[in-house]
Amino acid sequence: MPGExxxxxxxxxxxxxxxxxxxxxxxxxxxxxxxxGGLLFALFVxxxxxxxxxLAFYEWxxxxxxxxxxxxxxxxxxxxxxxxxxxxxxxxxxxLIVIAPVLGLGVALLLVRMTLAMRLARSxxxxxxxxxxxxxxxxxxxxxxxxxxxxxxLLTALGAAPVALLxxxxxxxxxxxxxxxxxxxxxxxxYLAGLTAIDRGSVDAARLDGAHGWRLVWHIVIxxxxxxxxxxxxxxxVSALRSFDLxxxxxxxxxxxxxxxxxxxxxxxxxxxxxYGYAAAIASVQFVLxxxxxxxxxxxxxxxxxx
Amino acid sequence: MHGTLSTGRTARTAHRAAVVLVLIVWxxxxxxxxxxxxxxxxxxxxxxxxxxxxxxxxxxxxxxxLRGSDVGQLILNSFLITVxxxxxxxxxxTMAGFALAAYRFRGSLVLLALFIGGNLxxxxxxxxxxxxxxxxxxxxxxxxxxxxxxxxxxxxGFATLFMRNFTRQLPAALIDTARVEGLGELQILLHVxxxxxxxxxxxxxxxxxxxxxxxxxxxxxxxxxxxxxPITAGLQALRGMWVTSWHLISAxxxxxxxPPALMFFLMQRHFIAGLTLGVSTD
Numbered sequence: 001m002p003g004e005x006x007x008x009x010x011x012x013x014x015x016x017x018x019x020x021x022x023x024x025x026x027x028x029x030x031x032x033x034x035x036x037g038g039l040l041f042a043l044f045v046x047x048x049x050x051x052x053x054x055l056a057f058y059e060w061x062x063x064x065x066x067x068x069x070x071x072x073x074x075x076x077x078x079x080x081x082x083x084x085x086x087x088x089x090x091x092x093x094x095x096l097i098v099i100a101p102v103l104g105l106g107v108a109l110l111l112v113r114m115t116l117a118m119r120l121a122r123s124x125x126x127x128x129x130x131x132x133x134x135x136x137x138x139x140x141x142x143x144x145x146x147x148x149x150x151x152x153x154l155l156t157a158l159g160a161a162p163v164a165l166l167x168x169x170x171x172x173x174x175x176x177x178x179x180x181x182x183x184x185x186x187x188x189x190x191y192l193a194g195l196t197a198i199d200r201g202s203v204d205a206a207r208l209d210g211a212h213g214w215r216l217v218w219h220i221v222i223x224x225x226x227x228x229x230x231x232x233x234x235x236x237x238v239s240a241l242r243s244f245d246l247x248x249x250x251x252x253x254x255x256x257x258x259x260x261x262x263x264x265x266x267x268x269x270x271x272x273x274x275x276y277g278y279a280a281a282i283a284s285v286q287f288v289l290x291x292x293x294x295x296x297x298x299x300x301x302x303x304x305x306x307x
Numbered sequence: 308m309h310g311t312l313s314t315g316r317t318a319r320t321a322h323r324a325a326v327v328l329v330l331i332v333w334x335x336x337x338x339x340x341x342x343x344x345x346x347x348x349x350x351x352x353x354x355x356x357x358x359x360x361x362x363x364x365x366x367x368x369x370x371x372x373l374r375g376s377d378v379g380q381l382i383l384n385s386f387l388i389t390v391x392x393x394x395x396x397x398x399x400x401t402m403a404g405f406a407l408a409a410y411r412f413r414g415s416l417v418l419l420a421l422f423i424g425g426n427l428x429x430x431x432x433x434x435x436x437x438x439x440x441x442x443x444x445x446x447x448x449x450x451x452x453x454x455x456x457x458x459x460x461x462x463x464g465f466a467t468l469f470m471r472n473f474t475r476q477l478p479a480a481l482i483d484t485a486r487v488e489g490l491g492e493l494q495i496l497l498h499v500x501x502x503x504x505x506x507x508x509x510x511x512x513x514x515x516x517x518x519x520x521x522x523x524x525x526x527x528x529x530x531x532x533x534x535x536x537p538i539t540a541g542l543q544a545l546r547g548m549w550v551t552s553w554h555l556i557s558a559x560x561x562x563x564x565x566p567p568a569l570m571f572f573l574m575q576r577h578f579i580a581g582l583t584l585g586v587s588t589d
Contacts, residue, residue, distance in 0.1 A: 025491065025492050026410060026492065027412075029406070029410075029492040029493060030406035030407075030409075030410040030412065031406075033402040033403060033405060033406035033496070034402070034403050034406045034407070034418070036399055036402070037399040037400065037402065037403040037463050037467060038403065038418070040399070040456070040459060040460040040463060041421075041422065041425060041460055041463050041464065043440070043460065044433070044437055044440070044456070044457055044460035044461065045425040045428070045433060045460055045461060045464065046421065046425060047436065048432070048433040048434075048435075048436035048437050048440075049425075049428060049432050049433065051435075051436035052432045052433070052434075052435055052436055053432075055435060055436075107329065110322075110325060110326060110329065111326065117323075117326075118326070121326050121330055123571075123572065123575060124330055124333075124334060125329075125330060125333055126571070127334065127337065127568060127571075128333075128337070130517060130564075130567050130568050130570075130571045131521070131563075131564040131567060131568060132520070132521035132523065132539050132563060132564065132567070133521065133523065134521075134523050134539045134542055134543060134563070135542070135560045135561075135563055135564045138542065138546065138556065138560050139336045139337065139339075139340050139560070140336065142339075142340070142553065142557075143336050143339070148354060150335070150336075150339060181336075186582075189579060189582060189583060190582075190583055190586050192583075193579070193583035193586040194583075194586050197586070227586050228586045231583075231586050234427075238427055241429060242429050242430070244430070244431075244523075244524055245523045245524065248523070248543075249543060262429075262431070263429060263430070263431050263524075266431040266434070267431065267434070267524075267527075270434060270435055271434075271527075271528070276435050279431075279435065280435055282431070283429065283431040283432045283434070283435075284432065286429045286431055286432065287428060287429060287431075287432040290427065290428065290429055291428075294424070294427050298420060298423060298424055298427075301423070302416060302419075302420055305416060305419070306416065
């Protein structure tokens with residue numbers, strides 16, 4: 001019976017299938033188009049977030065069974081000095097990243113003219129953002145090298161005492177300085193895009209009224225750069241809280257964990273000490289910190305989309 | 308008259324001088340590495356790190372790097388990971404971006420928010436589950452497939468947002484006319500939208516190329532052998548091997564930096580258009 005029905009109904013079935021497809025094309029097509037990307041994103045981005053937060057309440061060495069420990073990992077974090085240092089260093093990074101937009105805007109104003117030479121100059125200026133942070137870290141580790149780095153060459157030439165920045169307790173500042181290099185280039189590019197979108201008429205009118213230099217920039221140009229300020233702020237916050245590569249390459253968090261950051265401390269706890277639950281707790285704190293900062297931007301962006 | 312003209316010229320000269328000065332200071336670290344990569348070892352032993360090199364050893368040093376280490380293989384690995392990741396991201400984000408832009412349905416804004424938000428999370432919150440998924444569930448630890456699969460999934464967030472915004476800028480009448488003429492939805496995507504989306508696809512391609520090529524964290528987490536991992540992770544290991552051979556380290560670093568830098572210079576317009584999305588387009 002079933003075999004007979006299948007053999008007989010073949011042609012009609014493909015007909016109804018086509019009919020079904022045509023009737024629901026506007027639902028099926030977007031669903032099918034979204035499915036592969038959505039599944040991958042759910043599996044490798046959304047699910048891991050939930051799984052990590054859950055893992056933060058367990059103790060796990062990666063192979064044995066997971067043991068529920070409640071809030072023990074978070075209680076341990078409260079008393080962990082290395083965690084405090086890491087969190088503090090991320091906050092210092094967040095505070096000092098402000099230098100990138102200030103310098104970036106300055107350079108953007110310097111390079112805003114659309115001549116061929118200026119275009120070449122801005123491409124060259126942007127180069128640090130394009131190359132890998134691993135390379136940036138190696139370049140700066142060498143620049144700050146105590147024995148033969150350019151920094152100490154300059155200091156001794158000026159008669160000052162040489163310093164061993166990366167081996168000292170202030171190593172994090174040397175790492176942040178390296179981080180400002182590509183970030184300033186990024187900010188410059190965003191501000192250049194913002195400057196070309198600015199209303200030329202208002203600038204010319206202000207110039208006719210006698211506004212020059214700083215007054216013109218401060219009262220006319222900067223207030224008109226809102227879309228750029230917004231994106232610049234977001235990418236700077238994200239980069240300060242995400243920083244991993246430079247610390248790993250330049251100091252590995254040392255000396256004695258003094259230059260570690262949350263991302264590096266999490267990596268060490270998970271993949272070197274095999275304390276996955278504790279590492280997940282560190283990652284959760286980092287995630288909440290980021291979510292708090294970013295949700296403001298996201299909310300603003302979506303509100304604009306809805307309009 | 309004459310006075311204003313000459314001050315104009317002075318101002319222009321001052322402006323140019325300032326640009327050149329800023330650029331030199333800005334690129335000094337990079338210039339230092341470039342010069343060191345062609346130095347002879349004698350220079351380094353004598354402490355000549357920043358002076359003019361006594362001889363240029365361009366060919367010798369780079370040949371030593373490529374012959375005496377796995378740098379060639381590592382760079383090949385970077386390409387074998389980056390190119391498929393770019394292709395995959397491009398196809399899937401064009402599909403998803405079209406779905407989010409061309410159809411109105413409930414929850415599409417929520418999906419978009421998830422895509423954007425997911426792209427901003429710190430990598431560390433993903434690290435442990437992604438490694439277990441790849442290693443234990445899929446058996447892909449230390450394969451290029453693991454890195455490609457993860458990079459596609461992660462880059463989809465940004466790429467989908469970008470493709471959606473671009474698709475929305477296409478004239479709505481175009482799609483409506485195609486529907487009236489009886490084209491199926493998939494035909495509209497392939498034959499009407501995709502040809503017009505080429506600039507956006509170029510922008511996504513160069514940006515994803517740069518991001519994936521420069522990745523370091525995931526190559527530490529998902530791979531360990533020199534047959535699989537990319538040049539970024541390889542460089543870090545080579546530094547341990549060549550402790551004081553700064554000329555070799557510098558040459559290898561530059562080799563790692565050249566592909567994304569070249570990509571940027573060749574596709575500059577698309578690169579910048581992609582990166583400054585949201586600043587200049589609204």
